[in-house]
Amino acid sequence: MTLTRAASAADLAPGDVTLVTVPGADGRERRIALARDEDGSLHALDDICTHERISLSDGEVFDGALECWKHGSAFDLRTGRPTSLPATVPVTVYALALEGDDVLVDPDTIVNAA
Template sequence: MSDSVRLISIAKLEANSVVRVDVDGRPAVAVFRLENDFYVTDDLCTHGNASLSDGEIVDGEVECPFHGGSFDIRTGAACKYPCTSALTVYPAQVEEGWVCAALHHGSRITD
């Protein structure tokens, strides 16, 4: 991806983990590793002012640490109330050992 941004070395992400990454000029993103697949979403919960990188990962979903709602990490879909609006998910790939994402090309599932 020519317009992708290097976010974090894959060596810093254990399987089934999430890390918050601050990017100059934009809100933070959450970088997830599910086994050997990588996903990038907005870090802020769409329901409240919570950092999803502080949440727990269970069965491919991240649980918001404030209210217990959850999102599908792969698609951004809201899965559990009180979360009802999807997260923005960004195209991600590994380049030279780094998770990179096209942060100008995010998509969100509409309800």
């Protein structure tokens, strides 16, 4: 597992989501929606909604989910599974760790079965 610094934890308040880019092992940049849920836990999900390829980092975090702003599909922050239509396909959830204030993400380690 190769963790890469993606952000500062202090920059994400509960309910915040932001776009980060992290290089994968193949050298390609991965677009990841980094979200902090209401209880303060951090999550790293693929940034693209599986319904219509809209950036999830422009959405909202609520009730343990990340909602796409365009059509209202929401994805569970822990599992990536859709919790509301129109999306029916999960998004990928990536490995994440905290090291001090640094949020580290591994875009090559998938922690759900998306």
